[in-house]
Amino acid sequence: MKRICVIGAGCSGITTLKNLLQAGLTEIVCYEQNDQIGGNWVYSAEESHSSVCETTHIISSKTMSQFVDFPMPAEYPDYPSHDQLLKYFLAYAEHFGLYPYIRFNTKVQKAEKIAGEKWLITLGDGQQETFDYLLVANGHHNVPRHPEHWPAQFAGRYLHSHSYKMAEPFKDQRVLVVGAGNSGCDCAVEISRVASFVAISTRGPQYIVPKFFMGKPTDTFNGQMLWVPKPIAAFLRQLSLRIQVGKYSDYGLPDPDFPVLKAHPTVNSELLYKIRHGKVHPRKGLVKVEGRKVFFTDGVEEEYDTIIAATGYKISTPFFAPDFINYEEADRVPLYLRMFHPEHPSLIFIGLFQPQGAVWPYSDLQAKLAANYIAGRWVLPKNLAELAEKDAEHVSREFLKAKRHSIEVHAHEFERDLKRQIPRDAPVWALETSNSVY
Known part of the structure; x- marks a missing residue:
């Protein structure tokens, strides 16, 4: 046996x-x-x-x-x-x-x-x-996969998104979330309900896909395009997102220059809403950290109480x-x-x-x-x-x-x-x- x-x-x-x-x-x-x-x-x-x-x-x-x-x-x-x-x-x-x-x-x-x-x-x-x-x-x-260098240089509270459990401990804080994947977007959205200021930093473009399309869960539509030639299916996916979302640059985020299915998508219906309501603030890639001050690639410098690394x-x-x-x-x-x-x-x-x-x-x-x-x-x-x-x-x-x-x-x-x-x-x-x- x-x-x-x-x-x-x-x-x-x-x-x-x-x-x-x-x-x-x-x-x-x-x-x-x-x-x-x-x-x-x-x-x-x-x-x-x-x-x-x-x-x-x-x-x-x-x-x-x-x-x-x-x-x-x-x-x-x-x-x-x-x-x-x-x-x-x-x-x-x-x-x-x-x-x-x-x-x-x-x-x-x-x-x-x-x-x-x-x-x-x-x-x-x-x-x-x-x-x-x-x-x-x-x-x-x-x-968790932690960033290699800057966490040790940050004088505030640092944690990985793996350790994030609830928003309440971040009440009235200035919080930076690094990474715009599914965990990062969830953290930014939830913490924005209680924090005084929330920013989300991303190094490169990322598709952020709403959970619903035409009243149905978005992922059910992929199954309906299995027999559609790949180039046409790719075009239809991009078109549907443009209709739903517009340009990501309109939200202060980089526009992807690759097909939707070329990367693991972020599925979130609230992040873009929060950005346009001023509750979450997009930031470029993080360059360095000195004490509580964070430096971004576009020259912006800001202080934060907490950094959450949603880095996979x-x-x-x-x-x-x-x-x-x-x-x-x-x-x-x-x-x-x-x-x-x-x-x-x-x-x-x-x-x-x-x-x-x-x-x-x-x-x-x-x-x-x-x-x-x-x-x-x-x-x-x-x-x-x-x-x-x-x-x-x-x-x-x-x-x-x-x-x-x-x-x-x-x-x-x-x-x-x-x-x-x-x-x-x-x-x-x-x-x-x-x-x-x-």
């Missing part, structure tokens, strides 16, 4: 467990370092592994974010809150009987490959166990030796289908990608393929190394060069590629049609 280790019981970890059980595999142990499932979606008012804050709602719509065999309740809004999402994941784990396979409060200290393509797992308490397969689903939004996250696999696998500073991650390592056929990553939408529906597909591979219904391609390199090159071509894009994927294209590989005889469970709030 094949013995399988899963690291992490977040959204990708629980769907990994579900798919392993669905494929008839039961010798499974899932290690979770926290005391409950949910990973990043377990909100805490104190600093923790989670990056969600008090007011976080998902940026992909309900219909584009639910598991295919476990729909969200009909009563859920188009963009559920973090607590609604956690309830959804808890119900998923209960429905599919996942809890007996999870060991909570158990940290994986070390994962080492040993003879026979097996894995020696060392736990936080020193215990060791051996497995035939290792599935890594530990997420990639828990280790590192890919962290602390249980691997640095000379074994280390993607922390990688510009490219050569994995076939963003999951299969070319040199380690018994190692599979689940959820190590960044779609322009929710992660877990595509983690579900990855996990289904992984489970059927372990069960013997699917065979790894012989040219695995070539395919892994091809996937990494595809990412490099499709997206702007940046560490935040090293694992980016086009959601619908990625879904198609995964579904093509899932064997036709893959076991399925009946669709769960829950229509009430959990």
